[in-house]
Amino acid sequence: MKVKIVSIIFIFFIILGTTDIGFCKDKNLSQKEVEDIIEKVAIKRGIPSVILKSVAKIESRFVQYNKDGKPKVSRSGHIGIMQVSGRDGNYDLEKLKNDPTYNIEAGADHLLAKWKWANDKMAQIGNMDPNILEHWYFALWAYNGLLDRNNPNVSGKTYQDKIYEIAKKDYGQKINTISRGSMPSRGWPKRDIDIPTPKGYHEGDILKYSPEDKVKIDGKSILVLYDKAGGKKIGEVKGNETMTIIEGPVLKSGFYFYKVKADKGSKVGWVYGNWISKVE
Numbered sequence: 001m002k003v004k005i006v007s008i009i010f011i012f013f014i015i016l017g018t019t020d021i022g023f024c025k026d027k028n029l030s031q032k033e034v035e036d037i038i039e040k041v042a043i044k045r046g047i048p049s050v051i052l053k054s055v056a057k058i059e060s061r062f063v064q065y066n067k068d069g070k071p072k073v074s075r076s077g078h079i080g081i082m083q084v085s086g087r088d089g090n091y092d093l094e095k096l097k098n099d100p101t102y103n104i105e106a107g108a109d110h111l112l113a114k115w116k117w118a119n120d121k122m123a124q125i126g127n128m129d130p131n132i133l134e135h136w137y138f139a140l141w142a143y144n145g146l147l148d149r150n151n152p153n154v155s156g157k158t159y160q161d162k163i164y165e166i167a168k169k170d171y172g173q174k175i176n177t178i179s180r181g182s183m184p185s186r187g188w189p190k191r192d193i194d195i196p197t198p199k200g201y202h203e204g205d206i207l208k209y210s211p212e213d214k215v216k217i218d219g220k221s222i223l224v225l226y227d228k229a230g231g232k233k234i235g236e237v238k239g240n241e242t243m244t245i246i247e248g249p250v251l252k253s254g255f256y257f258y259k260v261k262a263d264k265g266s267k268v269g270w271v272y273g274n275w276i277s278k279v280e
Contacts, residue, residue: 003075019136025098026069034062034081036099044218045108046274047258048204049171050134052108054166055143059083059107064100071097082107105219110277112274114142123189125178126197128254131206133167134198135177138188143271151182176200204228209258209278213245217278225269229257234269237262242279249273 029037035053042198043051056062062082066072073079077087079096080103086093096103119128124165125135137160141150144159152158160177167173176198183189208213217223218238230252237243242264248258248270256273 009025026065028063028065029100031242034100034104037104041101041104042107043205043207044277045105045112046130046206047111047129048106048133048136048206050131050167050171050204051163052104052111052142053162053171055107055111055140056081056104057166057170058162073097079103082110084085084110085214102119109219111139111143115139115215115254118142121180122192123193123195125195126201128252129250130256131204133173133198133202133204134178137178143199144237147228148186151183151186151188152177153183153185156168173202175202193195206256207278208249209245209257211245211247211277214263214279215243215258215276216242216279218275220275223271223275225260225267225271226257227269229270230255231270237265237271243276 003246031089034056038053038056038094039049044051059078060072062081062085063072071080074083076085078085079093081100082103084091084096084103084106086096091106092102093108093225097103115130115136118141122142124263126132130136140163141158141159144150150158150160151156151268152161154196162175164175167175178195178198182193182195191193217239224236225237226232227234229248229250237260241264243260243262246259246261246268249256250258250270257270258273258276259268259270260276
């Protein structure tokens with residue numbers, strides 16, 4: 001009877017997957033466990049993992065719950081490891097509070113939204129390749145709020161500076177900062193300013209796919225197909241449809257795009273590389 005029970009438990013863990021083994025509601029995961037989840041989420045979402053780990057460290061010190069077992073929620077309503085706001089209705093509030101992996105995925109999506117906003121509205125750094133760590137300067141500024149205190153000409157130590165310090169101290173990763181001379185005396189630099197990539201830049205660990213790779217949608221229920229990288233919408237891929245990479249990656253407006261063909265039907269188009277994952 002004991003053998004049968006053990007077998008049933010073993011099968012149960014296989015079905016759930018090993019990521020959630022040891023996870024208990026109201027109890028924090030270890031820093032190593034949180035970092036492992038962050039690395040997996042960051043790499044497939046097209047964010048250098050050292051950037052996302054450093055954000056988590058400064059936002060919560062990798063803590064999802066307070067000592068009393070209640071979810072970590074700031075006075076302004078920011079929740080959990082990544083301190084994501086639950087007020088705008090973009091996320092499941094209960095999962096933000098009680099699912100560390102969901103919270104990290106939400107934080108990654110939030111940072112990507114800031115990356116896109118910075119690409120559209122703020123000064124451009126080099127070609128805005130997301131795999132160059134120095135290019136995330138303005139997205140990190142936006143993550144913490146477009147406040148004067150994050151302008152290096154106003155504050156002695158900005159949010160970005162703190163992120164870079166953590167990257168260097170905790171992960172041995174140097175990131176060169178942007179020259180103060182490129183910044184206005186107050187506020188944030190607008191889109192009409194181009195800033196060169198700092199000399200001695202550093203690359204991240206963003207996952208890139210190759211032609212013939214089989215991929216599926218990851219993190220979204222629908223994936224938009226475009227006529228070219230960053231072009232016009234021509235269709236959609238839904239649910240669990242798999243696709244084959246035909247071409248790419250192509251860098252456009254700060255994102256990697258791939259040309260794919262849906263394995264069912266004849267749909268062909270370009271997709272963002274941030275919401276696909278390789279079919280094992």
